[in-house]
Amino acid sequence: MKYTPTTTKRDLxxxxEYFATQRKLLGLRVSDxxxxxxxxxxxxTNLEHGRPVRSxxxxxxxxxxxxxxxxxxxxxxxxHDLGMVRAAQILPKRVRQ
Structure with a gap:
């Protein structure tokens, strides 16, 4: 199984949890x-429990x-702040490594 960083697991x-709460606020069941x-x-259910799902x-x-x-x-x-600051600059066609 592929390694998933701890911060990514926390975010998922x-x-x-937010999705489950919103679903309940809307009065929807998982099946709905x-x-x-x-x-x-x-x-x-996997999504609501923080397990990876397709995007x-x-x-x-x-x-x-x-x-x-x-x-x-x-x-x-x-x-976001960085994007607004950089907006005045020309975006590169690609980012070189």
Whole structure:
């Protein structure tokens, strides 16, 4: 099995807890979310317990739970301090190693 850093495991667990809380606030059962997302109940449960799932399943569930827009916004590099500072500079076509 592939190594997963401890901080990543913690983040997955926290996101899972947030998803479970949001699902309950919306009055949805795991089976409701799974059916709407076209995925198995096991995948939804794995997500809520902080286990790795496919990214498309994560985003689909986030959309059903009305959280996807927040996730997309959080990923916007220009919404953070560093991105705003660097916005005035020209972005490189690629990053060399």
């Amino acid at each position: 667990r926290i996101i899972g 979310v799974a059916k709407r997302a076209g995925i198995s109940e096991t995948t939804v 498309d399943a994560l985003i689909t569930v986030a959309r059903i739970l009305q959280l996807a827009d927040y996730m997309v916004k959080a990923a916007d590099p220009y919404s």
